[in-house]
Amino acid sequence: MNLTTKRPAEYLIANIKREELVPGKIFELFNKGAIAVVLKEDDRVPTLWKDLMGSENGGGPPDSGETLPWQGNLMDIAKNYHSRGGPGDDIGDVIFLIKDRLAYIARKFDVFKENGSKMLATDPGSFVNGDQPFSVPEDIRSTLWDVGEEVFKSALPAETELFPYAMSVERLKYSDTPADFDKLVQLINNSSDRWAQFGRKIDHNIIQAAGPFKYRFIKSLYALLCEIPGAKAVFPKLNHIFQANNVMTAIDDNANMIGRPHTDGRLITCLSSVRNSIKTEIFNGEKWLDLPLTGDSLAIFPGRGLGKYSISPTWHRILHLKKVDTEPGQSKSNVSCIFGIRSISRIKS
């Protein structure tokens, strides 16, 4: 695992304003050691949030009149689902509810310029939305593109010629509590038969494998042992000790980790979010830090695609908090909006 090196605290999470979003600026901050840059006081960001997510809390219908999958019904979700080969690549409306691996309901679409045209296209081109199909309005596409282009230019060395790229927009809803999530997982699991359910347990054990158990072949053996009476009482406990003794997987008792610590394959990840039971942490090579997220700011961090400019990708992980102290009326909707910038060759395949 190629971890980022230890960096001075003042550079770890840098804040910039719209007027500082100029070519090469974010690149310079990443180069100086920032593992995330937060764009604040750019009025396009809260406008996009309202257009794409709804109210400030992200809990209402978007201003555009679109119905998001967690506000709609399962039949429309299925109509809006476009398989591209599995989690991460699928597009449209998706439901990923795999215990400790993926835990959200989402709507995903790409925005791009088709074959040199100046027109902004989306994929999928439209969504089933009750009686009326819904297409992302042109003014929203164009604001998305403007923000994305400025971020992209800023994250590359100044004077770099942009290559064809696309913006992937992902709107995600997480469960408000782990108990709600467990019910959803149970619902999905129980919709399959016994062997499929057993396979899911094996997958779950493989994802959890830590320490010496995480190596190829051994993790499959470990996963099976976890389901055998007798061994079942020993191996998960042993694995938990390995997890707790590794800084990448150690978490406090009040949280479950969703998936594994990872870096993103895309060029750049931009994230706005309103949440109180979900936490995103970024790694500075020594310890995990909270990524500050709101609906009116954009947290920007590098993916593996920026490696050719000698920028290291930022390791991050997502935690689901078991207990949240929320004042009455202060609950949040636990939704995120991700703008990912990726090479155009990675879409429309």
Ligand SMILES: [Fe+2]
């Ligand atoms: Fe990620």
